[in-house]
Amino acid sequence: MAGVNSVEALEQLIKEKSSTRSADRKYISVCGGTGCLAGGGNAVIEALTEELKGRDIDIDIVRTGCHGFCERGPLVVVHPEGVFYNRVKPKDVPDILDKTVKEGEILKRLLYRDEAKSEFEKEKDVPFYKHQTRVVFEMNGHIDPEKIEDYISMGGYKALAKVFKGISPDEVVDMIIKSGLRGRGGGGFPTGVKWKSTRKATGSPKYVLCNADEGDPGAFMDRSIMEGNPHSVIEGMIIGAWAIGSSEGYIYIRNEYPLAVQRIKKALEQARELGILGKNIFGTGFDFDIKINRGGGAFICGESTALMMSIEGKVGRPRPKYIHTAESGLWDKPTNLNNVETWANIPHIIAKGVEWFTSIGTGDVSENPWGGSKGTKIFSLVGKVNNTGLVEVPMGITLRDIIYKIGGGIKNSKKGRTFKAIQTGGPSGGCIPEKFLDEGVDFDGLTKLGSMMGSGGMIVMDDMTCMVEVARYFVDFLKDESCGKCTPCREGLRQMSEILNRIVKGKGKEGDVDTLYELGRVMEDSALCALGQTAAYPVLSTVKYFREEYDQHIREGYCAGKQCTELIRYAIDPEKCTGCSICAKKCPTKAISGELKKTYTIDQDTCVRCGVCFDVCNFNAVMIPSGSEIKEKLGE
Amino acid sequence: MDVAKLDSIIDSYGGDETAILAVLQDIQAEFNYLPKEAMKRVAEKIGVPFSRVSALATFFASFSLEPRGKHIVTVCMGTACHVRGAPRVLEEIERELKIKNGENTPDMAFTIETVNCVGACALGPLVIVDGNYHGNLTTSEVTSMIDQYREA
Numbered sequence: 001m002a003g004v005n006s007v008e009a010l011e012q013l014i015k016e017k018s019s020t021r022s023a024d025r026k027y028i029s030v031c032g033g034t035g036c037l038a039g040g041g042n043a044v045i046e047a048l049t050e051e052l053k054g055r056d057i058d059i060d061i062v063r064t065g066c067h068g069f070c071e072r073g074p075l076v077v078v079h080p081e082g083v084f085y086n087r088v089k090p091k092d093v094p095d096i097l098d099k100t101v102k103e104g105e106i107l108k109r110l111l112y113r114d115e116a117k118s119e120f121e122k123e124k125d126v127p128f129y130k131h132q133t134r135v136v137f138e139m140n141g142h143i144d145p146e147k148i149e150d151y152i153s154m155g156g157y158k159a160l161a162k163v164f165k166g167i168s169p170d171e172v173v174d175m176i177i178k179s180g181l182r183g184r185g186g187g188g189f190p191t192g193v194k195w196k197s198t199r200k201a202t203g204s205p206k207y208v209l210c211n212a213d214e215g216d217p218g219a220f221m222d223r224s225i226m227e228g229n230p231h232s233v234i235e236g237m238i239i240g241a242w243a244i245g246s247s248e249g250y251i252y253i254r255n256e257y258p259l260a261v262q263r264i265k266k267a268l269e270q271a272r273e274l275g276i277l278g279k280n281i282f283g284t285g286f287d288f289d290i291k292i293n294r295g296g297g298a299f300i301c302g303e304s305t306a307l308m309m310s311i312e313g314k315v316g317r318p319r320p321k322y323i324h325t326a327e328s329g330l331w332d333k334p335t336n337l338n339n340v341e342t343w344a345n346i347p348h349i350i351a352k353g354v355e356w357f358t359s360i361g362t363g364d365v366s367e368n369p370w371g372g373s374k375g376t377k378i379f380s381l382v383g384k385v386n387n388t389g390l391v392e393v394p395m396g397i398t399l400r401d402i403i404y405k406i407g408g409g410i411k412n413s414k415k416g417r418t419f420k421a422i423q424t425g426g427p428s429g430g431c432i433p434e435k436f437l438d439e440g441v442d443f444d445g446l447t448k449l450g451s452m453m454g455s456g457g458m459i460v461m462d463d464m465t466c467m468v469e470v471a472r473y474f475v476d477f478l479k480d481e482s483c484g485k486c487t488p489c490r491e492g493l494r495q496m497s498e499i500l501n502r503i504v505k506g507k508g509k510e511g512d513v514d515t516l517y518e519l520g521r522v523m524e525d526s527a528l529c530a531l532g533q534t535a536a537y538p539v540l541s542t543v544k545y546f547r548e549e550y551d552q553h554i555r556e557g558y559c560a561g562k563q564c565t566e567l568i569r570y571a572i573d574p575e576k577c578t579g580c581s582i583c584a585k586k587c588p589t590k591a592i593s594g595e596l597k598k599t600y601t602i603d604q605d606t607c608v609r610c611g612v613c614f615d616v617c618n619f620n621a622v623m624i625p626s627g628s629e630i631k632e633k634l635g636e
Numbered sequence: 637m638d639v640a641k642l643d644s645i646i647d648s649y650g651g652d653e654t655a656i657l658a659v660l661q662d663i664q665a666e667f668n669y670l671p672k673e674a675m676k677r678v679a680e681k682i683g684v685p686f687s688r689v690s691a692l693a694t695f696f697a698s699f700s701l702e703p704r705g706k707h708i709v710t711v712c713m714g715t716a717c718h719v720r721g722a723p724r725v726l727e728e729i730e731r732e733l734k735i736k737n738g739e740n741t742p743d744m745a746f747t748i749e750t751v752n753c754v755g756a757c758a759l760g761p762l763v764i765v766d767g768n769y770h771g772n773l774t775t776s777e778v779t780s781m782i783d784q785y786r787e788a
Contacts, residue, residue: 034755034756034769035756035758035759035771037769038756038759038762038769038770038771039759039771070756070758070759071758071759214755215752215753216753217713217714217715217716217717217718217752217753217757218714218715218716218753218757219753219755219757220753220755220756220757223755254755255661255698256698256751256753256754256755257754257755258767293657293658294657294658294661295696296657296660296661296692296695296696296697296698296699297696297697297698297699297751297752298695298696298697299752310657311654312654313652313653313654313655313656313657313692314692315691315692315695316695316696380716380757380758382715382716382757382758382760383715383716383719383720384719384720388716388757388758389758390758423715427715457715457716457757459715459716459719461719465719470719473715473718474715477752480752481752483695586776588728588731588775588776589731608727608731610724610727610728610775611721611724611775612724612774612775612776615774615775615776616776
């Protein structure tokens with residue numbers, strides 16, 4: 001697209017492009033997010049483009065970023081009506097064009113049905129979307145992330161024009177402080193306060209960084225923002241650089257996100273062509289450009305100082321922060337680091353105003369930016385829940401609304417599965433039990449419950465999840481990811497891991513839980529960075545809310561979640577087995593034998609306890625005894 | 637080793653020492669792993685000690701210092717995949733290929749690796765083979781997934 005050389009020209013361009021986007025514009029939006037592509041989205045897009053050629057239909061095909069409802073991909077939405085089709089296959093394409101687009105006929109077979117078999121025609125009525133408040137994700141699903149004009153046509157770069165037109169850097173900083181925006185990457189530090197420190201710091205050049213090293217397992221909102229709307233991040237960064245007085249920016253992206261790297265790269269090129277990145281932008285004397293750095297698969301590089309070390313081309317190990325990175329960060333210069341979602345919020349606050357932003361969320365931030373949690377937060381709702389995907393909700397919504405209204409409840413509830421816990425905040429977060437489901441979700445609320453917001457991962461766990469095993473998983477994860485620089489983290493995690501691995505094998509000892517507690521306390525007080533300081537939280541929160549599970553493992557060799565393979569057996573209930581033989585066919589080690597229509601049995605010596613038989617049995621005939629139940633059921 | 641190719645990768649970053657990580661990533665993408673000779677060449681051309689290159693190559697999990705198989709089977713071990721049965725899927729892949737995580741099959745056709753989350757959490761458990769995502773995998777689907785990549 002041709003460049004512009006003044007704010008007025010940019011405003012004119014926004015006006016022109018916006019006029020091309022009327023409410024009755026006809027287009028088919030196909031999700032091109034990683035989730036839908038994995039489900040065969042590319043083939044659907046190709047089929048649509050191909051099939052459209054031979055038809056006299058005037059409609060655009062837009063390959064968008066992630067729509068969020070990954071569980072149901074590939075997703076296709078027919079606009080302007082907003083007809084929502086899920087799990088679309090290439091063979092459905094002719095019908096979509098000939099029947100839905102041409103005749104307005106709804107294809108019932110492609111509609112979303114919830115667990116109660118209710119059908120939903122429109123995207124906005126699907127419960128997964130209905131209860132969300134989409135701000136950062138507003139454009140995902142409508143724009144082609146590889147086209148800057150699509151972003152502009154929906155009001156993109158309007159905030160930037162507003163800033164260049166006459167909002168001084170100090171005023172921008174002040175707006176962000178007043179908005180109460182807090183860091184979406186996990187820390188929850190007020191963004192405006194951070195900007196102010198970096199603005200005031202002496203030293204040149206100043207850097208603005210975007211932390212796109214989304215390492216928390218179970219969280220992928222940053223990936224979807226970059227893949228679905230890369231320009232929103234870039235616009236936020238340019239505004240931030242203007243406010244802070246920075247001329248150089250970096251986006252540090254995980255190399256595990258190849259599509260995000262590619263989309264950001266393309267978006268940067270387009271922004272340069274347009275003239276909003278580069279030297280002396282619009283003749284204001286303001287220079288700013290952004291470079292991309294790819295991470296190397298180290299969780300610790302999401303930590304601010306480790307990330308900066310890595311950009312410098314060094315091994316990513318954190319340093320103590322007696323001096324804040326706002327004063328001495330990248331190459332010892334004043335540096336401001338915010339996460340992807342934080343940056344993507346900036347254009348909205350500038351364009352729609354502080355009052356609009358503070359009308360969403362909890363608390364009062366008019367006097368104190370720590371006084372509440374404003375705006376929306378994107379959570380990745382995953383695990384044992386029916387509707388998995390990315391959900392954007394106002395701060396303060398209850399956990400119950402997220403899990404049941406948006407998430408559609410616990411997966412396989414018909415087979416008797418029930419809610420046990422929800423894990424939030426990444427590996428250093430905590431597991432929250434049922435009794436707190438009516439608590440509101442915001443920065444301070446989650447901390448009060450012994451967990452944290454983190455970057456927004458929400459992993460739902462059912463009754464067949466062992467909480468000791470969950471704690472072991474996180475501790476082993478952090479043990480592997482500890483950079484090894486400070487002793488409390490390096491050695492503390494190792495000791496914790498040894499103890500937890502012993503407990504899940506049924507070899508725990510009395511006093512183990514106390515030792516875990518003590519180790520956790522020492523690490524909290526003495527580790528160098530947040531990774532070590534919070535590493536014990538998954539253990540501490542599971543001990544706090546699920547202590548009985550630890551005691552059962554240690555004292556009775558009993559695993560309530562039926563996950564710890566050394567403490568369980570699989571056995572077939574002769575009263576329920578119909579002799580259908582499916583378990584025997586699926587057993588990878590041929591441990592199941594029997595005759596058709598008679599009871600099958602499992603040979604315990606050959607069984608590797610993989611659980612396939614339990615999953616495939618349609619008659620609930622596979623039992624999982626543990627502890628004293630083994631003797632009762634198997635006579636071992 | 638194709639030295640000309642190697643040099644062109646190193647030169648494409650203009651000898652910038654802050655770009656060592658990117659150079660190593662590109663080398664691994666080209667050669668499938670980081671040959672020691674290539675790392676030495678990087679140190680020499682950029683003008684840093686070999687220890688500096690080696691420190692980066694061993695610190696970051698995504699690098700392999702050993703040759704890897706033709707098809708790389710990456711099993712996601714992120715939390716969402718974990719609670720939906722990723723460990724069982726990994727075990728099944730290990731049984732199917734008769735090697736352990738981190739090993740190559742004797743014919744160098746396959747390598748098993750794990751990763752701590754690829755951000756496709758709604759599809760867990762998830763396995764990536766040569767960049768193709770296989771989501772919502774069950775242990776009983778492992779054999780047919782691997783078969784797609786076996787030589788006919």
